[in-house]
Amino acid sequence: MTAPPATDAPADAPPRDPPPVVHRTVIEPPSGWQLLGLRELWRYRELLLTFVLRDVKVRYKQTVLGAAWAVLQPAMMMAVFTVLFGKLANLPTGGVPEPLFYLSGLLPWFFFSTAVTTASNSVLGAGGLITKVYFPRLAVPLSAVGAAFVDFLVSCGLLAVMLLAYGVAPTWNLLAAPLVVAVVGLFALGLGTGFAALNVVFRDFRYVVPFAVQLGMYATPAIYFAAQAGEAETPSETIRLLIQLNPLNSLITAFRAATVGGDIPWAGLGVAGLLSVATFFAGCLYFRRVEDRFADVI
Amino acid sequence: MEPAIRVENLGKLYRVSNRGERANYATLRETVMHAAGAPLRWARKGFAPPDPAEDFWALKGVDFEVQPGEVVGIIGRNGAGKSTLLKILSRITKPTTGRVTLNGRVGSLLEVGTGFHPELTGRENVYLNGSILGMSRREIAKKFDEIVAFAEVERFLDTPVKRYSSGMYVRLAFAVAAHLEPEILIVDEVLAVGDAGFQQKCLDKMGTAARDGKTVLFVSHNMPVIRMLCRRACVIERGRVVYSGPSQDAILRMLPDSTRTLGQDLATRTDRRGLGDYRFAKIHAAEANGSGPNILTGEPAQFIVELSRLTPGRATKVDVAIVIRDNYGACLTTLASHFIGCSPEIGAKSTRVQFSFDRLPLLAGRYRLDLWCGTANDEQDVVQDALIFDVNPGSFFPDVADYRLPRADRHGSIAVQYDCTTLSSMRSA
Numbered sequence: 001m002t003a004p005p006a007t008d009a010p011a012d013a014p015p016r017d018p019p020p021v022v023h024r025t026v027i028e029p030p031s032g033w034q035l036l037g038l039r040e041l042w043r044y045r046e047l048l049l050t051f052v053l054r055d056v057k058v059r060y061k062q063t064v065l066g067a068a069w070a071v072l073q074p075a076m077m078m079a080v081f082t083v084l085f086g087k088l089a090n091l092p093t094g095g096v097p098e099p100l101f102y103l104s105g106l107l108p109w110f111f112f113s114t115a116v117t118t119a120s121n122s123v124l125g126a127g128g129l130i131t132k133v134y135f136p137r138l139a140v141p142l143s144a145v146g147a148a149f150v151d152f153l154v155s156c157g158l159l160a161v162m163l164l165a166y167g168v169a170p171t172w173n174l175l176a177a178p179l180v181v182a183v184v185g186l187f188a189l190g191l192g193t194g195f196a197a198l199n200v201v202f203r204d205f206r207y208v209v210p211f212a213v214q215l216g217m218y219a220t221p222a223i224y225f226a227a228q229a230g231e232a233e234t235p236s237e238t239i240r241l242l243i244q245l246n247p248l249n250s251l252i253t254a255f256r257a258a259t260v261g262g263d264i265p266w267a268g269l270g271v272a273g274l275l276s277v278a279t280f281f282a283g284c285l286y287f288r289r290v291e292d293r294f295a296d297v298i
Numbered sequence: 299m300e301p302a303i304r305v306e307n308l309g310k311l312y313r314v315s316n317r318g319e320r321a322n323y324a325t326l327r328e329t330v331m332h333a334a335g336a337p338l339r340w341a342r343k344g345f346a347p348p349d350p351a352e353d354f355w356a357l358k359g360v361d362f363e364v365q366p367g368e369v370v371g372i373i374g375r376n377g378a379g380k381s382t383l384l385k386i387l388s389r390i391t392k393p394t395t396g397r398v399t400l401n402g403r404v405g406s407l408l409e410v411g412t413g414f415h416p417e418l419t420g421r422e423n424v425y426l427n428g429s430i431l432g433m434s435r436r437e438i439a440k441k442f443d444e445i446v447a448f449a450e451v452e453r454f455l456d457t458p459v460k461r462y463s464s465g466m467y468v469r470l471a472f473a474v475a476a477h478l479e480p481e482i483l484i485v486d487e488v489l490a491v492g493d494a495g496f497q498q499k500c501l502d503k504m505g506t507a508a509r510d511g512k513t514v515l516f517v518s519h520n521m522p523v524i525r526m527l528c529r530r531a532c533v534i535e536r537g538r539v540v541y542s543g544p545s546q547d548a549i550l551r552m553l554p555d556s557t558r559t560l561g562q563d564l565a566t567r568t569d570r571r572g573l574g575d576y577r578f579a580k581i582h583a584a585e586a587n588g589s590g591p592n593i594l595t596g597e598p599a600q601f602i603v604e605l606s607r608l609t610p611g612r613a614t615k616v617d618v619a620i621v622i623r624d625n626y627g628a629c630l631t632t633l634a635s636h637f638i639g640c641s642p643e644i645g646a647k648s649t650r651v652q653f654s655f656d657r658l659p660l661l662a663g664r665y666r667l668d669l670w671c672g673t674a675n676d677e678q679d680v681v682q683d684a685l686i687f688d689v690n691p692g693s694f695f696p697d698v699a700d701y702r703l704p705r706a707d708r709h710g711s712i713a714v715q716y717d718c719t720t721l722s723s724m725r726s727a
Contacts, residue, residue, distance in 0.1 A: 023400075023401075023402060023403050023404070023481075024401050025398075025399070025400040025404060026397065026398070026399050026400075027386060027387070027389060027397065027398040027400070028392070028393070028396075028397050028398075029392055029393055029394055029395060029396075030392045046429055046434055046435055047429045047430065050425065050426055050429040050430075050435075054415060054418065054426055057417075057418060057422065058415060058417050058418065061418075061458075128412070128413070129430065130390070131390060132390070132409055132412045133388070133390070133406070133408070133412050133413070133430055134388055134406070135430070135432075292391065292392045295385065296312070296391055
């Protein structure tokens with residue numbers, strides 16, 4: 001049955017000075033693949049910022065060590081790697097002091113793995129919000145990556161201190177670092193967003209992500225192994241090709257070159273950039289395709 | 299003029315799988331196994347279209363319009379589709395069919411304190427919740443003092459909200475929501491929070507929003523509030539709008555059609571509140587003298603409730619109360635044992651407690667009774683709409699002709715004793 005037309009409204013319910021209509025929202029059934037909706041995301045940039053601030057604040061409030069945690073974790077790993085890979089396995093570091101070598105590899109890796117892991121769980125974790133209020137859903141994984149980026153910046157302080165301690169002077173290569181970090185972020189965002197969506201649609205997918213991230217570390221020898229120095233020691237052509245297909249390898253090598261010193265692998269960086277952009281679009285588009293179901297499924 | 303909200307042929311379909319779960323919730327394992335089994339199933343019975351019995355339309359063919367500045371209530375029983383409608387209007391989920399057009403900035407409140415984080419301070423949560431509801435940081439900063447004053451939590455602004463009392467928490471949460479300034483406000487029963495004083499404050503705020511010319515869509519079970527705030531209401535039943543019109547009539551549609559008999563067995567009622575050490579078993583209304591169920595205005599009448607203690611122990615004193623409501627659910631008065639210094643002792647054997655009137659002061663019309671039982675600190679048993687009964691015209695005012703007797707639908711609900719005399723006429727000098 002239809003509602004009575006407007007004239008049926010009681011005469012004494014006057015539309016008193018209705019405000020001028022600015023916004024018009026049309027809600028329609030979902031239409032399959034959608035664009036990223038970047039313009040809307042931009043309108044909600046303050047919410048995005050708020051989410052990032054919340055994640056960062058909460059993380060540092062809940063732990064006794066607070067912000068030191070972001071520094072302590074890579075510092076410990078650096079120590080372990082120095083002993084394990086440097087002293088025991090004696091893996092080549094390409095002439096770079098071992099602690100510096102491992103730290104400059106671990107920092108972008110931690111940024112990547114934290115970003116992917118937290119982004120993957122972010123949508124399920126934000127279920128309370130998603131079922132109660134509207135905002136562009138992409139803001140959720142995006143802010144998780146943002147929070148991981150803040151951690152990364154904090155831990156970069158440690159790297160700066162170490163560089164000073166070892167007397168390594170910055171070179172012009174340092175200018176490439178933001179670009180490299182941006183590509184790492186883009187790659188993490190693509191994977192994290194895609195995983196976040198898969199996590200909602202397939203409930204058992206969440207067991208896959210931590211495992212995949214752990215595997216990823218072994219598939220990224222750049223963290224603990226200087227490829228340029230030990231080309232001959234790298235096993236077979238196939239394995240080398242596979243390793244090069246992993247964008248993180250070039251990205252981490254590039255980050256190390258930019259900060260600690262060495263040659264930036266521009267070709268590898270280019271390939272990694274293309275792959276990251278492709279991953280970013282694939283992840284976000286899939287996310288957008290299934291996001292309408294989130295509220296019904298969570 | 300263009301309506302503020304236009305809903306056309308709106309429908310929402312949920313797929314329900316055989317196990318009663320929604321089918322679009324899946325695990326990777328099941329999906330893979332399902333895909334692997336597909337050729338086998340296909341070979342066995344050929345391609346079959348999906349079973350339509352598994353489809354559930356939470357909403358179907360819903361049409362309505364809300365004009366700018368109108369305050370419209372949406373009422374319906376649990377599961378009627380109200381929440382689905384709200385979720386679509388708030389853009390939380392998408393419809394399966396139809397279209398909604400909203401002309402104006404929309405603010406929707408499906409709960410208070412969405413996104414509140416227990417570890418963050420009151421101040422931080424105001425900003426967090428405000429931006430989630432769609433306010434800019436500037437806007438929040440501008441209204442910050444007002445919000446804090448409204449919530450009455452000035453002293454605890456820098457305390458994490460996990461240390462707040464539940465009252466403080468809710469007040470702060472509502473305060474943020476109340477300072478949202480959209481053109482279209484969509485509200486879901488958020489008023490059912492806080493103590494009575496605070497509820498009144500919230501109601502006032504809603505009333506102000508309505509007077510300011512905002513369009514409000516208000517979903518609630520609280521019929522008196524709907525009647526007070528909304529001129530028009532829509533009734534939703536099984537996913538369809540079955541009535542749309544003046545809120546009084548809409549509310550009447552919601553009520554059970556037939557008068558419950560004057561004796562009502564309450565033991566089977568499950569929709570009750572309270573600790574449950576004591577339970578009402580029966581309520582019974584009667585004329586004082588006869589046993590007949592003809593209750594008349596101004597005549598003796600009595601309400602008898604039967605209750606017993608369910609947990610073992612000695613008989614203890616309790617407070618028993620009957621809340622008399624009009625047909626729309628507004629509270630008229632409460633007959634409480636403790637108002638008149640009586641505390642019945644209730645043991646394991648069922649005990650009858652009687653409330654009686656010499657002259658029943660209710661005008662002819664339909665009334666509903668809620669029952670309440672409590673001990674020193676706890677609410678023990680609350681049964682709403684325990685009895686619905688009619689009062690027939692009677693002789694509260696003995697000299698009035700029958701056809702001029704007051705009636706509840708015209709003259710209010712309560713009969714009181716008063717005098718009216720002509721004073722000597724005064725000549726203007």
